[in-house]
Amino acid sequence: MAEPPPPGPVPAQRHASQPTALRIEAAGFGYRGTTVLWDVELTVGEGRTLALVGPNGAGKSTLIKSVTGLADLVTGSVTVLGRALPKARGLAAYVPQAETLDPDFPVSAADVVLMGRYRRIGWWRPTGRADRDAALAALDRVGLADRASTRFGLLSGGQRQRVLVARAIAAEARLLLLDEPLNGVDATSQERILTALGELTATGTAVVISTHDLAVAARIADQVCVLNGRQWAAGTPGEVLTPEVLREAYGNHAVDLPDGRTMLVET
Amino acid sequence: MTYAYAEAVLAGALAGLIGVQVVLRRLSYFTMALTHATFPGVVAAAILGVSITLGGALAGVLVACGVAALTRRRGQDAAAATGVIVAAGFAIGVGLVALQDGFSRELSSFLVGSIVTTGRQDVVTTAIVLILVAGVLAFFGRGLLFTGFDAAAARSAGYRPGLYDLLLLVTIELVIVTIVPAVGTILALALIVAPAAAARLWSTRLPVVTGLAVTLGMLSGLLGLPLSGLLDIAAGAAITLVAAAFLIASLAARRTS
Numbered sequence: 001m002a003e004p005p006p007p008g009p010v011p012a013q014r015h016a017s018q019p020t021a022l023r024i025e026a027a028g029f030g031y032r033g034t035t036v037l038w039d040v041e042l043t044v045g046e047g048r049t050l051a052l053v054g055p056n057g058a059g060k061s062t063l064i065k066s067v068t069g070l071a072d073l074v075t076g077s078v079t080v081l082g083r084a085l086p087k088a089r090g091l092a093a094y095v096p097q098a099e100t101l102d103p104d105f106p107v108s109a110a111d112v113v114l115m116g117r118y119r120r121i122g123w124w125r126p127t128g129r130a131d132r133d134a135a136l137a138a139l140d141r142v143g144l145a146d147r148a149s150t151r152f153g154l155l156s157g158g159q160r161q162r163v164l165v166a167r168a169i170a171a172e173a174r175l176l177l178l179d180e181p182l183n184g185v186d187a188t189s190q191e192r193i194l195t196a197l198g199e200l201t202a203t204g205t206a207v208v209i210s211t212h213d214l215a216v217a218a219r220i221a222d223q224v225c226v227l228n229g230r231q232w233a234a235g236t237p238g239e240v241l242t243p244e245v246l247r248e249a250y251g252n253h254a255v256d257l258p259d260g261r262t263m264l265v266e267t
Numbered sequence: 268m269t270y271a272y273a274e275a276v277l278a279g280a281l282a283g284l285i286g287v288q289v290v291l292r293r294l295s296y297f298t299m300a301l302t303h304a305t306f307p308g309v310v311a312a313a314i315l316g317v318s319i320t321l322g323g324a325l326a327g328v329l330v331a332c333g334v335a336a337l338t339r340r341r342g343q344d345a346a347a348a349t350g351v352i353v354a355a356g357f358a359i360g361v362g363l364v365a366l367q368d369g370f371s372r373e374l375s376s377f378l379v380g381s382i383v384t385t386g387r388q389d390v391v392t393t394a395i396v397l398i399l400v401a402g403v404l405a406f407f408g409r410g411l412l413f414t415g416f417d418a419a420a421a422r423s424a425g426y427r428p429g430l431y432d433l434l435l436l437v438t439i440e441l442v443i444v445t446i447v448p449a450v451g452t453i454l455a456l457a458l459i460v461a462p463a464a465a466a467r468l469w470s471t472r473l474p475v476v477t478g479l480a481v482t483l484g485m486l487s488g489l490l491g492l493p494l495s496g497l498l499d500i501a502a503g504a505a506i507t508l509v510a511a512a513f514l515i516a517s518l519a520a521r522r523t524s
Contacts, residue, residue, distance in 0.1 A: 068423035090425025096417065105291065105416050106471045115413045119424050123406070151471045164420075171424065 019046045020079070021175045021206030022067065022092075027076030029059065029066040035074045037062050038230040044206045044223065046174065049197070051221035051237075052210040055250055058228040060210035064177045067208070068094040081174055090119065093173035097180055098160035103153030109163045110148040113138050116170035138170035139163070141199065143192045158189025165193050169200065176200065178209040182216060194220055214241055274385040275488030275506060277393040278446040279458065283484025284400060285442045286463030287477045288435055292415050295460045297334060298439055300349045300356070304330035305443050306452040307360035309377050314367060319377075320392075320444045323452075327440035330356060331433075380451035380503030382492070389448055396445045403438055411435065412473070450503035461510035462487060465517040483513050 022044040028035040037059030044050045052060040065071035069089045080088035113135040142162035218237040225234040232249035305323040312322020413421040418428040466479035491506030
């Protein structure tokens, strides 16, 4: 259950001249030719944050997975940093939900973050000091420098999620794709993750984050996209997170509150 | 007899080495399918008079591709697909054996191995395969680790998890056909899985787990061979018993500590 903030004036934050990190045009996404998400039209500039919101099964994960090559682009086009899919694979860093990973796997937090450096290291070179330093610096950015040698599976759920964000930071990708990174995450970890993402966008990294927490979307995103089987609305949080749009997109799961706000009931 | 000891130790090292990958990726059941599928290949090769290594490898790779194809199809789960293939492969082998008169002695040696008949050539082959597998695991180590731990993120980073899966399956099959003459198709699985599973209980650091698994695999061979003489049982069975004993002892020790 989440509440959007009361509608109010929000400064327009679109910069049409900004270089594009992600451009999605007339796209349909799905699995094995079956489209589950239609009519997506989005542009994310460098240093910008796009939040994907919508009820469970709306297609948020499908959209993110399509950009990484885990789901299919059925129609339309997707361009990552100027290169079209599928050639664009490998340019964006994907942050999965920590709970999808095997906690018994014998890797330390630092090992996991180091994976973000693998592409830079190449096949044949051994892991160098510079890469290890970059991994530790990334762990420090999410407040886990002192847990570097702890086994990944022994960390709390929130800490694991922070490690995965650190891995994406270490990869130095210009586009980050985060699939529900705040689900079941403690308050400290949530703040650490959001702060780290804010620091990244300040240096020009674009962030696409799916969440069902509309308050978080309103707080961190320049642009919010409401999905439910198709793209219902996209724009600034002030334009999109309105009772009208949400009621329409969420269907029966949107409940009007007496004070004029809309409460969403997750099903 | 020296060759038998050398073969037992090398096969143990090889099994322990690949076993870590098998256990990490939870491929024990799949590996069982491979070992069982190797059986009809080995029998068919023996009947046809061609290299049993080649026959076993061919059958194993076929099965690996079959299981991979089945599991990639939506709605098919890996365990069901693998289970059917385990049984079918084994049935084909038994059928082939039944077609041949006076074949039961060879049948037993395919099932549980016959390490005492190992020659110099077998030892050299196992040593070469050991070097090859160690090289593959070292060269592709980072990709195997990344795709094994987090296939989705690895894919987004430009890795091809499917290719790594295939590489690993072929490597596992190579190990199986190499150690089958020593320990047999049925017992190969235990020598692959037990040392790695035991090693994992003692450490959470991958290099340590790997080193320990190789050591336990070698010890299984080294101790299993004299044990087989002592108990008058097949060497493959004795080696497997030692490997299993390491696992059970490790489980008990880690539970009480």
